[in-house]
Amino acid sequence: MGDTLMIIVVIGLSAVLMFIFPLMTMSDRTDDVSQLTVNTATTEFVDNVITTGKLTLDKYSKFVENISSTGNTYDVEMELKVLDENPGKKTTQSVDTRIGENVYYSKYTSQILDELSDDTPIILLKEGDVFIASAKNKNPTMSQQFKNFFYSVTGNDTYTIAAEHAGIVSVTGSNYD
Amino acid sequence: MRIQDLAVIFIIIILPISLVLSSYTQNQVKTLSLQISYDNKLNNATYDALKAFKLNTLNSSTSNMANSKLKDIEASINTFFNSIASNFNMAGYNKDVLKHYVPALVYTMYDGYYIYSPYKNTLTDSEKAKSETLPDGEKLYGLKPYIYYSCRYKGTSNSKNYDVVITYALDNYITVQGIIDGTAVYKYGYLLDNIGGDYTNNGNSGKDITYRGIEIKEETLQEYIDKDNKLTYVKINGTKYYTEDNGNTWYYYLNGDKMQQVGAKYKTINEEGKQYYKEAYDFTKWIRDNLGDLNAKNAVDEKGNSLLDEQGNLKFGTYNIFDFGGKDSQEGSIEDADSNFNQHRLAVIRYSIEKNLSVAIANYNRYTTTISANFQMPKLEEDEWTKIINNVSIISFLQGLNIGGKVYNGYSIITNTENEEVVRDDAIYLVEADDLNDTGNYYRPTDTSLDNSKNYLGVLNLDFERRSRLKDDGSEMYFFPKKQLGSYTSIVNNFVSEETQDFYKYIDGKGENIAKAYYTALGRERYGMYRVNNLQVNEINKND
Numbered sequence: 001m002g003d004t005l006m007i008i009v010v011i012g013l014s015a016v017l018m019f020i021f022p023l024m025t026m027s028d029r030t031d032d033v034s035q036l037t038v039n040t041a042t043t044e045f046v047d048n049v050i051t052t053g054k055l056t057l058d059k060y061s062k063f064v065e066n067i068s069s070t071g072n073t074y075d076v077e078m079e080l081k082v083l084d085e086n087p088g089k090k091t092t093q094s095v096d097t098r099i100g101e102n103v104y105y106s107k108y109t110s111q112i113l114d115e116l117s118d119d120t121p122i123i124l125l126k127e128g129d130v131f132i133a134s135a136k137n138k139n140p141t142m143s144q145q146f147k148n149f150f151y152s153v154t155g156n157d158t159y160t161i162a163a164e165h166a167g168i169v170s171v172t173g174s175n176y177d
Numbered sequence: 178m179r180i181q182d183l184a185v186i187f188i189i190i191i192l193p194i195s196l197v198l199s200s201y202t203q204n205q206v207k208t209l210s211l212q213i214s215y216d217n218k219l220n221n222a223t224y225d226a227l228k229a230f231k232l233n234t235l236n237s238s239t240s241n242m243a244n245s246k247l248k249d250i251e252a253s254i255n256t257f258f259n260s261i262a263s264n265f266n267m268a269g270y271n272k273d274v275l276k277h278y279v280p281a282l283v284y285t286m287y288d289g290y291y292i293y294s295p296y297k298n299t300l301t302d303s304e305k306a307k308s309e310t311l312p313d314g315e316k317l318y319g320l321k322p323y324i325y326y327s328c329r330y331k332g333t334s335n336s337k338n339y340d341v342v343i344t345y346a347l348d349n350y351i352t353v354q355g356i357i358d359g360t361a362v363y364k365y366g367y368l369l370d371n372i373g374g375d376y377t378n379n380g381n382s383g384k385d386i387t388y389r390g391i392e393i394k395e396e397t398l399q400e401y402i403d404k405d406n407k408l409t410y411v412k413i414n415g416t417k418y419y420t421e422d423n424g425n426t427w428y429y430y431l432n433g434d435k436m437q438q439v440g441a442k443y444k445t446i447n448e449e450g451k452q453y454y455k456e457a458y459d460f461t462k463w464i465r466d467n468l469g470d471l472n473a474k475n476a477v478d479e480k481g482n483s484l485l486d487e488q489g490n491l492k493f494g495t496y497n498i499f500d501f502g503g504k505d506s507q508e509g510s511i512e513d514a515d516s517n518f519n520q521h522r523l524a525v526i527r528y529s530i531e532k533n534l535s536v537a538i539a540n541y542n543r544y545t546t547t548i549s550a551n552f553q554m555p556k557l558e559e560d561e562w563t564k565i566i567n568n569v570s571i572i573s574f575l576q577g578l579n580i581g582g583k584v585y586n587g588y589s590i591i592t593n594t595e596n597e598e599v600v601r602d603d604a605i606y607l608v609e610a611d612d613l614n615d616t617g618n619y620y621r622p623t624d625t626s627l628d629n630s631k632n633y634l635g636v637l638n639l640d641f642e643r644r645s646r647l648k649d650d651g652s653e654m655y656f657f658p659k660k661q662l663g664s665y666t667s668i669v670n671n672f673v674s675e676e677t678q679d680f681y682k683y684i685d686g687k688g689e690n691i692a693k694a695y696y697t698a699l700g701r702e703r704y705g706m707y708r709v710n711n712l713q714v715n716e717i718n719k720n721d
Contacts, residue, residue, distance in 0.1 A: 010181055010184075013184070014181075014183070014184045017184050017187065017188060018184060018187050021191075022191055022195070025195045025198075025199070028199075029198060029199065029202050032202045032203070032206060033202065035206070036205070036206050036209055036210075039209075039210065039213070040209060040213065043213050043216075043217075047216070047217075047220065051220065051564075051589075051590065051591060051592075052564065053594075082669060082670060083669075084663075084669050085663065085669075086662040086663055086669070089643070089657060089660075089662060090662070092404075092643060092655045092656065092657065093404065093656075093657065093660055096403065096404040096654040096655055096656055097652060097653065097654055097655070098655070099643070099655060115672045116672075119674055120672040120673055120674050121674070121675060122672065122673050122674075122675065123671070123672045124671040124672070124673060125671075126668075126669075126671070127595070167217075167220075168224075170220075170224040170227070170591050170592075171568075171591065171592050171593055171594055172594045172595060173594075173671070174594055174601070174603050175603070175623075175673050175677050175678055175680075
């Protein structure tokens with residue numbers, strides 16, 4: 001009886017050691033690689049937008065496609081801080097020794113995507129605007145699922161793959177080059 | 178063997194593999210993150226350099242002159258190295274060390290470009306000035322001479338033998354120098370189709386000159402020279418001349434100092450827009466008559482041999498470069514983005530930059546002794562070339578830094594669409610012509626809220642930028658030459674449809690008043706640009 005119990009425990013342990021442990025390690029590595037892919041894709045996307053001054057539906061779709069190739073689904077968030085120089089200009093016009101303050105107002109993912117409709121698939125940014133994009137995984141990755149199963153440290157809502165990049169637009173966009 | 182033993186053996190095998198794999202992946206992640214962060218730093222430094230160039234040129238009234246421009250570019254290079262040094266300081270690199278990792282910086286301008294890279298002082302002791310302390314053969318960093326976007330052609334056109342060099346620019350302006358039919362020629366101007374009107378001897382329409390069927394007329398221009406005073410002005414050869422007494426006396430600002438213009442008067446009614454189209458018509462006609470059959474296959478190198486690519490084929494192919502369209506036809510015009518002329522112009526610009534830049538970077542290996550990396554010109558993507566050849570830009574290279582596991586080889590291209598070098602097609606904004614107190618808005622011509630039943634006036638985008646000047650008491654004042662505020666539908670925010678890509682056609686579709694304001698301003702601003710060889714405009718604009 002004691003031996004049988006022992007064998008069952010050992011088989012269980014062996015299964016964990018021989019299958020689950022390598023699987024966990026490998027899924028951890030997969031997450032690392034996914035993290036790298038998402039990081040690179042986000043940086044490339046933002047850098048492309050800020051150095052061309054152009055945000056197009058094509059670029060956005062390509063970015064989402066790139067990060068989805070890691071096999072996970074992602075929450076993509078964008079923020080566009082639009083520089084409004086008009087308040088500063090008004091200040092200078094009333095007192096000519098003052099530069100005045102520029103104001104930024106923000107547009108978020110849903111507003112940006114609304115503007116990027118089929119009728120107007122291009123948003124032209126101007127020098128001084130700030131563009132931010134971030135991506136977080138929505139579904140629990142395999143490594144997260146294992147960790148949840150064993151030590152329940154991570155909740156279902158937490159993410160393990162996340163990347164964010166931001167930059168100031170360096171050129172006023174033009175639609176014909 | 179018991180199952181426990183198997184498990185132990187399995188762990189012994191799998192554990193090191195997993196550890197090594199994990200550390201390898203981590204290393205790769207680190208290398209790539211480092212590469213991304215270096216790319217970022219390089220981008221930022223290049224942007225700083227461009228911003229410095231823009232600010233310096235905008236606030237200097239002599240920035241068009243070659244030596245003043247050189248000074249501005251050198252200041253911009255200094256900004257680049259300062260910026261990159263402060264970005265990299267955390268990584269332990271300072272300005273002097275980083276200099277060795279930058280094989281070249283390129284400044285592309287209106288009709289040519291500068292390359293900043295090291296060269297050897299070739300002056301021997303007997304040749305150099307006495308005050309010069311540099312030894313012969315010393316490695317120096319500096320700007321190499323300006324290289325034009327030019328190409329030499331040799332052949333027969335319109336049954337005339339020619340051997341000419343054509344210099345292209347970021348717009349339709351070309352300069353032709355050389356020999357046609359045994360006569361030396363030096364001609365320059367804009368190539369434009371679609372010019373009509375009485376000037377072209379094409380009927381008696383009562384319209385002096387038209388472009389794309391729209392009559393171009395005179396204008397009166399006014400702008401602020403400080404917070405309150407708005408004066409009539411005329412822009413000639415890059416300098417704005419102002420008058421307070423209806424054209425009797427004129428003055429200009431030379432880096433903040435008010436200078437009286439002696440012995441010259443200008444018309445207060447501005448005809449530069451018309452003049453631009455008239456001269457473009459004459460020049461285009463001359464090209465049609467003399468070089469109309471110029472073929473891309475006749476492009477030759479400095480020795481007179483045909484230009485070939487690596488495979489031995491003709492570098493630019495075989496086609497007529499000047500593919501003129503009809504008058505007012507608006508189809509197949511030479512100014513279209515996809516015309517042979519434009520395609521050839523871009524190919525020449527790209528070929529020139531590519532050739533000289535790869536030589537400069539490859540040569541860098543000869544100058545560097547401290548770094549073992551092999552410097553090579555990276556292959557630039559097509560869309561990056563499009564950015565470079567259509568804009569004023571800075572291209573920076575940073576190579577040879579160790580980023581763990583591999584050597585960093587990065588470059589950054591930052592372009593600028595708002596500068597005094599070139600008047601781009603989209604550099605003209607519109608204001609309402611009746612807005613005499615400048616209280617309204619300014620718009621891009623693509624703005625959907627523009628109303629063709631109103632009258633508009635075209636203004637160069639730079640005139641909406643903040644300027645500064647010293648007051649008499651030494652304090653600095655700021656002002657805007659044009660006080661209108663940016664429209665929220667096209668300046669502050671701007672989302673556009675794809676059809677705006679065909680800019681001229683889109684403008685035509687906006688209606689006559691809008692198109693007229695746009696084309697007149699485009700002509701006027703291009704005509705008023707500084708050029709080494711257009712001094713004759715003074716005479717044309719003189720009041721009798």
